[in-house]
Amino acid sequence: AQKITQTQPGMFVQEKEAVTLDCTYDTSDQSYGLFWYKQPSSGEMIFLIYQGSYDEQNATEGRYSLNFQKARKSANLVISASQLGDSAMYFCAMREGRLIIQGAQKLVFGQGTRLTINP
C-alpha cells in the first residue's frame, strides 16, 4: 500500500490565487513527521515546511502553510498569493517513527503534483 498519496498529478492556478495541494498518508505510528518539498525544473529539491505528528498547531512558513488533519491523515500544503515562480513539482514526504539513535531517518515520498501558475 502506498504510504503517501498525492492525487493531483497536475494543477493550473491563476497568479495571486491561493492553491491547495493534497497529501494523504498511511501509518500506524503515533510519532511521525511530514514534509513538503518543491522541485523546480532545474532539479533541486527545496525544503518548504515540516509538521510533526504531535504539533498541535498547523505549521506555517511565509506563504506556505500546512493544513494538518490528523484524524483524516491528511497534510495538505496551502500556498497563498501564488506567484509565477511557484510553478514546480511539489512532493509530500513522511518520516515514520521517532527519531532513532542508530541509522538516519528514512523519508517516503509521494508521486508529486506539478503546479503551473498562469499569469
Added chain:
Amino acid sequence: ETGVTQTPRHLVMGMTNKKSLKCEQHLGHNAMYWYKQSAKKPLELMFVYNFKEQTENNSVPSRFSPECPNSSHLFLHLHTLQPEDSALYLCASSQENQPTDTQYFGPGTRLTVL
C-alpha cells in the same frame, strides 16, 4: 559555499564506462543519502550513511557503489550501468536527533546511460 553541492550536474556515459558522482555538504550534518529519481516514479532511497557508516542499502544493484570518506563527502561510483539507470541522482544530508531531522538536498546529477 553553502548547502549541499553535487558534481557533475550532467553526465553522459556508455555502459562500459566507470564514473563517479560527488556530493559535499557544508551544513555540519552527520547523515548523508543517495536517492534516485526516475521519470514518473517517486524518489527512491538508495543508500544512507550515518556518521560515515552505511546504515541502509535499499537492494541497490552492485553496479552502484557508495563511498563516504567523512561526514561531509559522499560519492557514488558507477560501473557497467544500464540504460534504465538513466535518472536524476540526488544527494541529501540531515542532522540526526534534531527536532525535525529535515533532509536538505543538492541540485542533483542528471545521468544518461547510452
